[in-house]
Amino acid sequence: MAKTDTLTVDQQQLAAAWSRTLPTVLNESDRAEVLADEAESNVLRIHIATAGHSNYSFDFKCTYVDSREVQVELVDVECDGRNVDERTTIIQTLIDDYVRHIHECAQQLHAVTK
Structure with a gap:
C-alpha cells in the first residue's frame, strides 16, 4: 500500500509555526531560525545558535517524510564562524539534544501539519 499521507501545509506558514514553537522547546538562551527550503517544499532549514x-x-x-514524521539531518557545525569536527563527545551530545528538540517541535505541530 502506497503512502498517501503527504504534507499539505503552505511551507511559509509551516516555517512561521516552527519559528514560534521551536524556541519553546530549546534552552531559553539558545536562538533558532527556521527557513523554508527554496528547492524542496517539504524541507525546512533550521539554524540553532547555542x-x-x-x-x-x-x-x-x-x-517531512509525511504529515507527521520528520527526518533530521545535521548539515554543519561551526564555532565562531569556523567549521569544527562534529565527532567530539560534546558536539555529539548537543546534536542529539537538538535533534530530539526538533522532533519534539514537530510533534507539537501535528495539529498544523495534518
Whole structure:
C-alpha cells in the first residue's frame, strides 16, 4: 500500500509555526531560525545558535517524510564562524539534544501539519 499521507501545509506558514514553537522547546538562551527550503517544499532549514561562551551554531535539514514524521539531518557545525569536527563527545551530545528538540517541535505541530 502506497503512502498517501503527504504534507499539505503552505511551507511559509509551516516555517512561521516552527519559528514560534521551536524556541519553546530549546534552552531559553539558545536562538533558532527556521527557513523554508527554496528547492524542496517539504524541507525546512533550521539554524540553532547555542548560548554562552561556546559560540557553536548548528544547521539542520528537517524533511517531512509525511504529515507527521520528520527526518533530521545535521548539515554543519561551526564555532565562531569556523567549521569544527562534529565527532567530539560534546558536539555529539548537543546534536542529539537538538535533534530530539526538533522532533519534539514537530510533534507539537501535528495539529498544523495534518
